[in-house]
Amino acid sequence: MRGGADRRDWSGLLFVLPFLTAYLIILIYPLLSGMALSFQRVDLFGGGRFVGFDNYARLFADETFVRSVLNTFALALMIVPLLTVIALSLALALNRATRGAAVFRGVFFSSSVLSVTIVTLIWRFVLAPDAGLLGETAQAIGAEPIPFLSHPTWSLWALAITTIWWSVGLPMMLFLAGLQQIPGDVYEAAALDRASRWTTFWRVTLPALRRTLVLVVMLQTAAQLQIFGQAQLLTGGGPGGSTRTMVLFIFESAFARWELGYATAAAEILFLLIVLITLTQYVTTMRASEGEDGR
């Protein structure tokens, strides 16, 4: 009896073995080897030397790294709430079976298919203060152009705006999918109760979208903590390091400065931060939802 159950278990494992093998080689092995590298002083071409926690100690004392952490969090805080609200608003506006809505869904999703190079080029043409669209417009009306790419205060906003425009498509689609899962009779009941549109949104739509909302916020937080291409291509981390993100710091340390051990130590810290933040979000929202379900 027991032997039969064992055979079934093993045969099941065979089905997932190809995936597990690829997962182990592509994800787990690099993860573990990255952890090992972070305890070494090693350049890109090998020949490492064990240095214990020296790389981590250096990182916490490195003003450039600390600033890159703060920049990354600031960007995530600028992008994730705004992106979520905009994506939800677009989904609500376009959740209807008309030809116009279908066209606009395509239009708003289209930015997502562009590469980061194209996206940053487009936004450079818009944001460049001396020759960009906004700069020219400001000069045409006699105003001073906003130095989006050259002032530390504005440059983070330049990255945030670019990222929101680029990333709004997927969350919008997730919200649309979520909206289409809500049964129509719930809205009919709300209408019979003479609920206003705001009350219907707040009491019916939003609670029904809770899981999608959690998913969007978690995915976007994890994605925006890894923001890289926009910072590298639009501002190069400048001016004065004001837009250097953690991944840009990791890239520069590994490939420009050849400090592979140092870079992987920074990558491990980023990995831990992402895991901690997304787990906290998940546990907090799930507890809140369990509490509400209990009521």
Added chain:
Amino acid sequence: MRRFFLVAAMLLAGSCSGAGGGGGDRAEIYLQRFFGECGAEYGSATDVSKVEGECGIITAMINKFNASNPDVHVSSNVVAWPGYPQLSAQMAAKDPPDLVTMHTGVISDYAAEGLLEPIEPYLAEAGLAPSALTEASRSAVTIGGKLFGLPFDTHGGLFHVNTKLFAQAGLMKDGKPVLPTSPEEMLAQARQFTERTGKPYLIQSLVGDNAYAARNVYTYLLAQNAVLFPSPRRIRLQTPEAERIVDFFRGITASGVSTRNQDTPAAIGSFMSGEGGIYPTGTWMIGQFEAEANTPGRPLYQSYTVYPYPRLWGQDVSYVSGHAWVVPKRERSPEQRRAIARFFRFIADHNFDWARTGHLPAFQAVVESPAFKALPHRTNIAPVATTGRPLPGGVQRQNAIEGLVGEEVAAAFNGQKSTRQALADAERRVNELLAQTEA
């Protein structure tokens, strides 16, 4: 089924021989370069004399090499400037290209790791004598008595001048622009220029162009005979000489006679549109600006000239670097080695064509040739060949150092950091980096 396996095996064998290079009729050479991508414009050009600019000339040169060497095929991979992150990753993966463009200041990093081949055997095969190179270009690629690259040029920063605006500002004399001889004079001329033309005297690319700010600091530190690197693993930037330079550019940026929000494309666009007096950038822009100056109807038409950085302090010296072709170490067939040697010969034979970009030739015979001297503005910039100074060859990570120094001093130029803070931060960051390099 058997047929399927047979076809698959043949395809695999075919792809393997291609990857190995040199296994078939043609020797395959994988070349990786910067200088930009312009395949849409020059993808099929083979007449090098009819194209302009770094990208156009190098593209046409490679096309011409392929066309005139049917037994060799050079496939090009164009990387975003400067391309070293990609190259490092390729080398770490033990899959480097066969030929790579490299700044001479970076060669020591890769040579120290044993990643580059000395090129003397290729020069011998190509019939090229190292003594044919200029002293500046030969010394720039020589490490421990061996040559680790075929020099392509010597290049440095220059003052590109809009002579029409200079005339409007009353800053032309005997058909030549009046360039400053001291910081005070430069500021006075800048104010006069902006008052009379309503345009900025200086076009600075201070956004995302760390090389620009670093070049200014290096040039004027060398001019003041300051010791920038007391040892190969230590930089010294907290000095009165460095403060003087940064304070000056900070002042000129703040005084409203300079652009302050432009990146490189915007700065190039501004200069070509006649929106400023001087654009301090490198030799590499001469060809493109000269083409604008020769095109009727363009804002720069008959309004362009170029000079070395003026002497503002100390002696007439400027910071220079150079481009070279290096051969990363990897297994190669004899056919591929011969093909690389032939490519070197071709590059040497076309050094004049490359000099049309504005860079100074790497071969002495070309420097002395009437054809080179007849190129526009070359007599103005020729002194750079003798006044140019590179950073000390023993200093590693020169590319990363340029990024760190440039980022900090650009923040000071733009008023986002105090001069002292920027120099202290740059010195600390560079010394931390150098402390991690192996002695």
